[in-house]
Amino acid sequence: MLEFIKRERIYIWMVFFIVVVNLPNLGYLHRKNQDSADKKNISGQTFKDMGITEQEIKLFFESGKPNAVFFKYGIFAGFFMLIAGMIMNLIFLFNRKEIIPDKIPERKIVPWDIADILRVVIIVIFLGYALSAASTVILKLAHFNMDINLRMMLGTFFIDMAAGAVIFYFILVKYKDKLSSLGITFLGFYKNVLSGIVAYIFILPILIMAIILSMLFLDRVGYKAPPQPVFDMFFEEKRSSVILFLTIFVSILGPIVEEIFFRGFLYSAVKKRFGVLIGALLSGALFSILHVNIAGFLPIMILGVLMAFLYEATGSLVTSTAVHILHNSVIVCFVFFIKELLK
Secondary structure, X not given: OHHHHHHOHHHHHHHHHHHHHHHHHHXXXXXXXXXXXXXXXXXXXXXXXXXXXXXXXXXXXXXOOHHHHHHHHHHHHHHHHHHHHHHHHHHHXXXXXXXXOOOOOXXXXXXXXXXXXXXXXXXXXXXXHHHHHHHHHHHHHOOOOOOHHHHHHHXXXXXXXXXXXXXXXHHHHHOOOOHHHHOOOOOOHHHHHHHHHHHHHHHHHHHHHHHHHHHXXXXXXXXXXXXXXXXXXXXXXXXXXXXXXXXXXXXXXXXXXXXXXXXXXXXXXXXXXXXXXXXXXXXXHHHHHHOOOHHXXXXXXXXXXXXXXXXXXXXXXXHXXXXXXXXXHHHHHHHHHHHHHHO
């Protein structure tokens, strides 16, 4: 025990700091959750709640505006992907023995383990609080007022970058390994991107079914979706530069960092301990939990499991990242579509 404390003392101090920082908030936790549930938010509403009628949607598409044309073709593309995905599912259902390979090439056993996952998580959470405290002090000293949207966006960006940097430190410095052990390789790049696109089209009908079932179940039990800060930021934000950065971050930068952590780092460590199936399920579940969205837990987990299997099959993060970027881009386009209807 003493040896453990001595060896992990820096992480123990970080955990202690995190707990102490959060102690004052414990008394307000229930109130905060209640305020969050009562807060009027667009991201948790249906078209009917937002006052968007079928007639308004029809008039928008008939307007002939460039945005309307873009979204019209986007919806056509979405339906095409859905139909193609359903056909692919049927083909897979009747020919799965011919499609599924008999043996997937064995991957290199990574040097890091689950304990390293915990260490990275602790460091990133600690850095998040440290960054928040430092930015608050700096802004006050500089007498600069930064609105909550911009501060949240920049904070999330720097935390993601810090997470990537910490993971790279563990791989390159602590274990003196190569980034290819994380799946960061560009061999067969275009083939892997294409595989990711095909895989997303394949999984799309399943995701939509999971979303529908989740919504029906949650509606049945009377669950009200909480605000989704990132999407509400899209609706509230007026500055084009901030919207552009937010779009790039949500569609591209975020997925890249998340794939490095969840598939390259976390899945590999869990697989090393429990095997491919448990690794895929556990990493998918944690990936879904991170998004703090009960309504989307099932579809996000399904997506996470798919991306883990893709990473296992290809040994490259390019495939899973392509799926992730495509999925997030579809969601962002849908958010912009709703924003256009609300104008």
